[in-house]
Amino acid sequence: MTLHAYDRPVSYIGASVPRPNATRLLQGRGRYVDDKVLPRMVHAAFVRSPHAHARILSIDVSAARALPGVVAIYDGADMAKVITPWVGVLTHLSGMRSPPQPALAHGVAHWQGEPVVMVIAQSRAVAEDAAALVDIDYEVLPAVCDMDTALAPDAPRIHPGLDSNLCWERKFETGAVDAAFADPTTTVVERRFTFGRHTGVTLEPRAVIGDYDPSEDRLTMHYSGQAPHMMQSVVSRHLGVPEARVRVVAEDVGGSFGIKIHTYGDEIATLAAAKMLKRPVKFVADRLESFLSDIHARDHRITARAAVDADGRLTAVEIDDVTGIGPYSVYPRSSGIEGNQVVNLTGAPYDFPAYRARLRVVFQNKTPMCQYRAVGHPIAVAVMEGLMDDLAHATGRDPADMRRINLRRDDSYPCTSPQGMRFADLSHQQCMEKLLTLMDYEGLKADRDAARARGIHRGIGLVSMVEVTNPSPMFYGVGGAPIAAQDGATARLDASGAVHVANSITEQGQGTETILAQITADVMGVTMADVHVTTGDTATVPYGGGTWASRGAGIGGEAMLQAARALRAQVLEVAGVILQAAPDTLTLVGGAVVDAATGAERITLRDLARTVYYRGNELPPGLKPELIATRHYRVTDYPFVFTNGAMASYVEVDPDTGMVKLLSHWVVEDVGTILNEKLVDEQIRGGVVQGIGGALFEECIYSDDGQMQNATMADYLVPMAGEMPDITIAHVCTPTRTSDLGAKGAGEAGTAGAPAAVMNAINDALRPLGAATLSQMPMTPERILRALGTVA
Amino acid sequence: MKTNAFAYVRADTVPDALRLYAEAGEDARYLAGGQSLMAALNFRLDEPSTLIDITRVAALRGIVADADAIRIGALTRHADVADSAVITAELPLIHAAIGHVAHPAIRNRGTFGGSVALADPAAEMPACVLALGGVMEIAGQDGTRHVPADAFFLGTYETALAPGELLTGVTIQRPAPGSRWGFAELARRAGDYAMAGLCLMIAPDRRDARVVFFSISDRPVRARAAEAAIIAGASVIEVAAVATDGIEVYGDLNAGIATKRHYASVLLRRELARLDQQEAAA
Known part of the structure; x- marks a missing residue:
């Protein structure tokens, strides 16, 4: 036997x-960072710029220093002596530029919330008392907030050393784009999209303890984050401690979603203070400063168009993306990857010959923007899936058929997209068919149509998508970043x-x-x-x-x-x-x-x-x-291991109020080998919810002069359980050929696809009412009323 | 997000609380459920010298009904208001509204009187009290005085309470038998402050009507034009058309002025139509 x-x-x-x-x-x-109490530990609070753009004329800390319990106060000039500035560019993103960024604002503050003065005291409460006594005299400078006007020739320059507010531009073209769009037998659709800023809102905010032992020149960073070895290198480089003598410890971390993988001035300053004071210093961001200093995400304005021939086959896609990243490209991953992913992934599920893209990454006086869960994906998916529905509508086809006609065939791998992305082991056709069965597409259409007859406005949104997972060194290492693949x-x-x-x-x-x-x-x-x-x-x-x-x-x-x-x-x-x-x-x-x-x-x-x-x-x-x-x-042979999936949303819109009720959500995802289905499904559900957050609720709202208006949990609306639909998940399993295990990534697919599914469903619901197409996220009730012409 | 350093004292009776306030001076604050106050302190929007904890003042807690009126003690927790059989039976408007006050954890600590005294223009309880014509019972150094709801809410977080005065309870006359009521609000998420909300009380035979909107102005506001139209026997559409006439409407991040006016009108139309249907069915 x-x-x-x-x-x-x-x-x-x-x-x-x-x-x-x-x-x-x-x-x-x-054992989260804030649970740790070290002997002789002191606490940091930061005075942050109240202005989006301002020259720092003087800083008076005398009253703060006199407060009992205050241990030390440092400003940008103090920190510049012990921390070298960083530059958030990657060499493979050719032409990208960003000026050196100091840990604390030095001379000029570039966003509301930028740390300006660090106060260290026996308790966080005393540190906040003292921070309130720091007197800073600012000369307010014109704030560059709107990314379109930021590129105007007469726009104020955020960085005097640069000739414009452009951080990076990328243009490329494959195939005969102009000919395809000019062909009189094709149907062309065009749409302008706006994606608002949102942010990670981790349950545990950013937190750090610096603990320096001068006897051995050893610095320990207790870190709430995702990339300990990257931080070890960053800390060593900019604080001048030998890399082997920097220890980064990340025990329990209460969520990260990509926000805890970047270099933050307040965290580095905390380590520098620990080194100068030779005693442990703790900094835990409170919710208000998290909203103003954690990286923000998205912020794109996009014009895109697509053409199909008489058979409904895509012949060309074109996209022009402007994305605002705040005053600096974030170190060391850069703020260029988000936009780069958008132009690289738009249309990825579909087989078409011609593609043109232009990406402009623009500086602004807002909180820095950088990689957050599903980097670029929700944008690329919403743009392409929005256009697919427009094409279906323009050519009188069912949205499912529009996708069936154009999806890459399951027997076509390996293959390469017009953007040069190399795909292997994908299953778009299987996933779409499984999805349509899972959701009972025909039955759902009948339910929608019957509801319409009763004056109830329901809509169905379909999505096909890819997700970049398991990256090789082609992501960051190739561009000079100290990030292991x-x-x-x-x-x-x-x-x-x-x-x-x-x-x-x-x-x-x-x-x-x-x-x-x-x-x-x-x-x-x-x-x-x-x-x-x-x-x-x-x-x-x-x-x-x-x-x-x-x-x-x-x-x-x-x-x-x-x-x-x-x-x-x-x-x-x-x-x-x-x-x-x-x-x-x-x-x-x-x-x-x-x-x-x-x-x-x-x-x-x-x-x-x-x-x-x-x-x-x-x-x-x-x-x-x-x-x-x-x-x-490490992954060899392929730059990335792509996964794929299909998703659908069913919504009901109240045209009187613009309120959206999410009725159901379905996901079919191919993550290759599934190690633990419950964990994969949790990742997908959480991702869908986060994607719905961006689609319907979450937005960092700014005034014209760069003040964030909703930096509290009461005003910034995270998605909550009460509004979420049931999310039904099914799998197709095509193991990746690149490993024995065969597992692809599963962490971001939900976030990538959900916004597009909800957007398409809302537009499907509103189409019979003659509403303008919703293309701005989040799709708030007020924006829906505007699309309906109910309010101006 | 740490509060300033403040003194803490605890009162056992209402006179005790008033005396402690007189001793501490105008920078003192009464602490009840703390669901708004502590957030304001943590944001350092308010930096009191002293917190006077009134949560042990037993006389301030509880709901009492007599033949004519129902008195809700100021310290009664939202959760206890929600569970009250008297409220459910006699003041169903409040029972319907209380489930919209934030979330269970907040309702377990937050108090009815705290919400009324704070006078957040987006809060449900002040609007209910105004729609029900409640009378505020206010204790001060010179004794107790009574202020009708119509004269109590003066603006955003602004009421007829003088510094040091303590709201001890709200007395609400039993609505006449056969009165009809309506409550509705539009919030982006369950538990959020509404983008617009409506409390509606209509006396039998439309002899009287009180239409109160919240979260559209600087305080809960009576829609006098709509009230007059209801009493005059106008149609649902006609009443809804004048929903915000004469009301100064303020926009917020979720809804601008035009949207708030639209929402107020929609809420009123829907609630009136629902009441008409209910009546027709009965």
Whole structure:
């Protein structure tokens, strides 16, 4: 009898096991930065610029310094002596420019909320008392806020050293675009889109403790973030501490969504203060300063058009994107990737020959904009899917048929898009058909039409999409950023037979540590309780990129698989010697080495480990006492591993009020091998909700002079459970050819597709009423009333 | 987001609270449910010298009904108002509105009197009190005085309360048998302050009508033109057409002036139509 995979009592890959760390977190035993209290620790608060653009004429800290409990006060000039400025450009984004950015504003403040003065005191409350006493004299400068007028020749310049407010421009063209649009037999649609600014709103705000030990010149950063090794390099570069003497520790992190992967002046200043004071300094952003200093996202104005021939086949797509990024390109990832993704991904699910794009990335006096969950994707998807519905309407086709005609065929891979994106192992056709079945598309259309007859306005929105996951070094490393695209994993057996693993990907609540334990337990034939996972500490985990761009499972997971397999091979080799058996006749089940043919237990992992560690004298001299393996993995052959999916939304719009009721949402996603369906589905649902946030609720509203108007949780509307629809999820599984594990990323698909689905559904609902097409996000009730002509 | 340093004292009786205020001076604040006050303190929009905790003043808590009127003690929590059988039976307008006051966690701590005394123009309870013609019971150094709701709400966070005075309760006459009522609001998310809201009380045979909008002006406002139109027997459409006549409407981030006027009209039209249907069915 041979053991079948299904006979193994512990087969974890693919099982929807609960998260081992949930118990700890739910019992309040989380170890977030603000939970840490170090001896002699002091607290920082920042005086932030109240103006979008202002020259700092004088800073008087005498009253603040006199307050009992104040330890130190630093301004931009003080910090400039100990922190070198950073420049957020990537060399492969040719022509991008951004001036050096100081940790604290120095001379000129460039956005409302930019840190200007740092106050350190015995408590945060005293630090805030003192901050209120700092007297700063500003000369208010003209603020450049609107990204269109920012490029006008007579616009005030944000940076005197630059000849305009343009950060970066990219133009490219493939195929005969003009000819396609000029062809009289084609149908052309054109639309202008506006995507508002929103932000991450993590449950745990940004937080940092700097802890410097002058006796060893060692700086420890307790960090709420996603990329410990990147921060280690950044901190070393700009504070002048040798990289190996900087330790970055990210224990529990309460959400990140991409906002906690950038260089923030207040965090670096906190580390610098710790170094100068030689005592720990803690900074925890409060909600108000989070809204004004966490990176914002999106902010695009786009004109796009598309043409189809008489058969409904796309012949050309053109897009012109202007995106506002605040006063600096954010370091070290740059603020160019968002727009670059938009122009690279627009139309990705479809097969068409001609494409033209122009991207302009523009400086403004607003909070810096940078990568946030599903970088660029929701924009690219909304633009293309909006145009697809317009084309369907213009040519009298069903929106589903419009997509069927143009989707890349499932048997066409590998292939390359007009933008040069290389696609493999995708399943657009399968996903769309599965979606239409899942949602009962024909039945839903009948329900919609019957409701219309009763004066109830419902609409259906369809979406096809891709998602960039598992990036190779072509994303950042190639452009000179200290960002690893590879990740590493170590697995070791301890003397009790338990397995300890460490991995350079990080956990922010998405279940990273769960899947690492699943993979390891599966390979090692132990229970998950016998796998102990460490992440987030540069002192103990292998070197790697961390968690971003939906790369944790695909890259860190593959490294874990390979490390666990290597450890397994070591165990079986030792077992072969001890048991006088060929290693390939043995396997690991239930915490023991068993006979592969019969399943009979031969030796427990505990006894094996004790033999190796304590009684090495029983082993032959040539056998190394090694029960530990480290493996690293990076994606080769492809710049990115794309995933794909299809999504639909069903909404009801009240034309009297502009209120939108989300009735249902469906997702079919192909993430390749599914490690834990529950975790994947949670990622998709959370992503959909975040996408709906951008579509209907979330917007950083600015006045004309650059003041954010809604920087509180009462005024900035995050999506809440009460308004969310049920989200039904199904899967198509096409493992990626780039790894043994076959897992693609799953973290951002929901966010990528949901806004377009909701937008198309609203427009479908409003079309019979003769409304103008909704193309501005968020689609607020008031904007819907304007589209209906109800209010001006 | 830390408050300034302040002194904390606790009152056990109303006279005790008034005495503590007199001792502390005008920079003192009464602390009841704290659901608005503590946020204002954390934002340092307000930096009081002393907080006078009145949450232990038992006389301020509870709902009492007699033959003519219902008295709601100022310290009665929103959650207790929501659970009150008296309110459900006698003042269904308040029962309908209270579920729209923020979220359960806030209703568990926030108080009825705190909401009325704060006079947020977007809050439901001040609008209900105005629509029901409630009378404010106010304790001060010179004794207790009574102020009708029509004279109480003066502007955004502005009321007839003088510094140091304490709202102790609100007395509401039982609506005449056969009175009809309506409540509706439009909020972007459940629990948010509304973009526009409506409280409606119509006496039998349209002898009287009180139409109150909230979240469209600087205070809960009576729509006098609409009230007159209802009493005069105008049609639903006619009443809705004059919904905001004579009202100074203010816009906010979610809805501009035109949108608020439109919403007020829609809410009134819908509630009146619903009442007409109800009447026709009965």
